[in-house]
Amino acid sequence: MTAVLPARPATTPGEVPELLLEVAAVAHAADGVRALTLRHPDGAPLPGYAPGSHVVLTCGDRRNAYSLTGEGAPGEAYRISVLLRPDGRGGSAFVHGLAVGDRLAVSWPRSAFAPVATARHHVLVAGGIGITPMLSHARAAVRWGRSFELVYGHRPGAGAHREEVAAVCGERLTVHESTPGMLDAVAAVLADRPIGTHVYVCGPAPLIDFVERTAEELGWPAERVHAERFSADLDPGEPFTAHLSRSGVRVPVPPGVSLLAALEGAGVAVPSTCRQGVCGECRVAVVSGRPLHRDLYLSEAERSAGDAVMCCVSRSLDDHLGLDL
Amino acid sequence: MTTTLPPRVARFPFPFPAETYRYATNVEPARRPVRTAGGTWGEHVVDVDDDYALDIALRRAVLAADPTRCAQLPHMRVAAWDALTTLLPELAAIRPDVVALHRRGDRWQWRNDLLGTSSSFVLGDDDSVPGGPLAFLGSQVQEDVVLLDQREGSLWADAGLVTFAADWSLGFDVGMRFQEVHGPVPRVHESGVVARAEQFLMRLQPGDAYRRTNWTMTVDRRLDTSTETYPDWGRDRRLVVDDPALPDRLHLRVEVQHLLRLGVSNAVCFLIRTHLLSLRELATVPEWRRRTAAVLSELPDDMAAYKGIERYRHAAASWLAGG
Numbered sequence: 001m002t003a004v005l006p007a008r009p010a011t012t013p014g015e016v017p018e019l020l021l022e023v024a025a026v027a028h029a030a031d032g033v034r035a036l037t038l039r040h041p042d043g044a045p046l047p048g049y050a051p052g053s054h055v056v057l058t059c060g061d062r063r064n065a066y067s068l069t070g071e072g073a074p075g076e077a078y079r080i081s082v083l084l085r086p087d088g089r090g091g092s093a094f095v096h097g098l099a100v101g102d103r104l105a106v107s108w109p110r111s112a113f114a115p116v117a118t119a120r121h122h123v124l125v126a127g128g129i130g131i132t133p134m135l136s137h138a139r140a141a142v143r144w145g146r147s148f149e150l151v152y153g154h155r156p157g158a159g160a161h162r163e164e165v166a167a168v169c170g171e172r173l174t175v176h177e178s179t180p181g182m183l184d185a186v187a188a189v190l191a192d193r194p195i196g197t198h199v200y201v202c203g204p205a206p207l208i209d210f211v212e213r214t215a216e217e218l219g220w221p222a223e224r225v226h227a228e229r230f231s232a233d234l235d236p237g238e239p240f241t242a243h244l245s246r247s248g249v250r251v252p253v254p255p256g257v258s259l260l261a262a263l264e265g266a267g268v269a270v271p272s273t274c275r276q277g278v279c280g281e282c283r284v285a286v287v288s289g290r291p292l293h294r295d296l297y298l299s300e301a302e303r304s305a306g307d308a309v310m311c312c313v314s315r316s317l318d319d320h321l322g323l324d325l
Numbered sequence: 326m327t328t329t330l331p332p333r334v335a336r337f338p339f340p341f342p343a344e345t346y347r348y349a350t351n352v353e354p355a356r357r358p359v360r361t362a363g364g365t366w367g368e369h370v371v372d373v374d375d376d377y378a379l380d381i382a383l384r385r386a387v388l389a390a391d392p393t394r395c396a397q398l399p400h401m402r403v404a405a406w407d408a409l410t411t412l413l414p415e416l417a418a419i420r421p422d423v424v425a426l427h428r429r430g431d432r433w434q435w436r437n438d439l440l441g442t443s444s445s446f447v448l449g450d451d452d453s454v455p456g457g458p459l460a461f462l463g464s465q466v467q468e469d470v471v472l473l474d475q476r477e478g479s480l481w482a483d484a485g486l487v488t489f490a491a492d493w494s495l496g497f498d499v500g501m502r503f504q505e506v507h508g509p510v511p512r513v514h515e516s517g518v519v520a521r522a523e524q525f526l527m528r529l530q531p532g533d534a535y536r537r538t539n540w541t542m543t544v545d546r547r548l549d550t551s552t553e554t555y556p557d558w559g560r561d562r563r564l565v566v567d568d569p570a571l572p573d574r575l576h577l578r579v580e581v582q583h584l585l586r587l588g589v590s591n592a593v594c595f596l597i598r599t600h601l602l603s604l605r606e607l608a609t610v611p612e613w614r615r616r617t618a619a620v621l622s623e624l625p626d627d628m629a630a631y632k633g634i635e636r637y638r639h640a641a642a643s644w645l646a647g648g
Contacts, residue, residue, distance in 0.1 A: 049531050074589065109588065116476050144402070144403050223478075
């Protein structure tokens with residue numbers, strides 16, 4: 001075939017281009033987990049992506065971010081696996097309702113959880129549906145000859161992509177079906193891997209907390225520990241007022257209303273994509289007050305600098321937050 | 326305009342938007358044509374012009390004489406393949422009349438009628454492509470290439486193929502942080518330009534493509550003005566001042582720099598395409614002639630010294646203003 005990849009359409013800064021994709025296959029990946037294959041309706045090749053990238057799906061009136069599970073080579077179809085969350089806000093139910101032939105808007109891939117090229121060894125830790133970005137990491141590691149191992153914990157009989165993961169990883173995979181067994185295995189791995197190893201974890205918050213705490217206790221530098229948290233429902237938060245320093249406008253932000261929604265309600269346009277603190281699009285510069293960071297995007301250094309806020313999920317520690325708008 | 330300008334003039338990326346020049350984070354989305362007083366430039370990320378075969382042959386000669394112009398730290402292997410497999414399709418898309426790409430699985434076949442060559446390689450197999458993926462890329466595009474790795478909250482210039490540097494050295498800079506690479510540039514650190522540019526680059530997402538221009542001046546149509554060959558070109562900067570041939574020898578040197586986030590490796594690909602236009606050619610466009618004279622006259626001394634144009638810039642401005 002002749003492979004001419006599409007150039008990304010020109011967009012204005014802050015605008016994220018979308019692809020209109022078609023559901024090419026739907027598969028059962030585990031109890032409650034649907035695996036979708038998405039292709040371009042006319043067969044055009046899709047852009048490549050770094051391991052751990054996600055796409056943002058437009059799910060009816062919501063936008064949800066899902067990890068891509070493929071290797072990321074340019075031209076391959078996109079695959080995502082989605083756990084049905086009956087108590088969620090409807091994004092997962094929407095995806096579970098999709099059938100072959102349905103079309104939906106999918107963002108270009110966005111990278112926020114890529115492997116570190118200089119690492120001597122990569123330890124991948126996956127809990128439950130947190131396997132999805134790790135499957136992508138493992139496939140790419142095999143393709144490019146990176147040294148890696150995968151520690152995968154899930155409830156008995158509920159492991160998504162078990163056979164696929166085993167086929168990709170071979171002896172580099174260990175699987176644990178009990179939480180204590182999983183945590184012991186992770187602790188043992190963290191205790192004796194060579195200097196220069198990086199660890200990547202995705203899964204429930206307690207697993208991530210355990211990895212971060214254990215790595216810190218064992219003396220791992222923070223730059224070698226990488227976590228991707230599930231986006232979770234956030235508490236409504238305290239009320240505060242946004243002061244727009246350029247226009248002089250004051251925008252009240254009540255509990256349960258995001259800063260982004262409040263700004264939009266006041267007629268202030270802010271670019272946004274995922275609205276879940278993942279994609280990094282809605283960053284706004286802070287000129288006064290202390291942000292309450294609740295996003296998954298900003299680095300530790302950027303958080304402590306306190307000069308920017310992801311306004312879709314983050315709020316303010318102070319009664320007033322001054323924004324460069 | 327009643328006369329048709331030669332392509333070199335019509336396609337020249339004239340870099341001065343105003344009567345004075347200062348450093349700025351002057352980035353804008355790529356792939357948008359820019360209309361100038363002389364014509365148009367900027368439609369594509371890679372560009373092929375009438376000097377294609379000459380430039381490619383010159384790069385081969387420079388590399389043969391000094392292999393350090395192509396440098397790659399070991400962890401940049403994926404990025405090098407990513408750059409190759411991103412930019413060959415770009416070239417195929419804009420010039421299907423002269424190049425052709427066919428892919429079957431991991432085997433890529435590439436035909437280049439401008440050079441009369443055809444090649445085939447296996448994606449990820451370094452031995453299947455002569456010199457490695459970065460060297461092969463440099464044998465197909467006129468642009469110089471630098472690949473930046475992103476880690477620990479910084480960008481690192483960890484690989485590149487640069488044969489047409491404007492008085493800098495890839496061999497010296499490779500492995501440095503972005504901020505260190507720009508260490509010698511006056512004014513840009515105090516004003517935060519470099520830090521802002523790095524933050525901007527680190528937030529580029531897969532498929533993002535931006536561009537900026539930079540400029541200096543060069544005596545004669547000499548693309549290789551790297552630090553390594555300074556003894557060959559340094560003294561011309563002094564000798565040209567009194568040379569009656571100054572308007573023909575002195576060139577405005579403009580770099581069109583593209584910044585792309587590569588999808589697979591997450592590296593930032595920095596492309597530098599160098600354009601040279603003599604003062605005499607420049608002066609065929611009255612607006613360019615007037616504005617370049619104004620910019621050269623007003624430029625602060627520290628900036629002129631860093632660009633290495635302090636000896637002849639007033640002579641150049643004077644010729645443009647009065648000649």
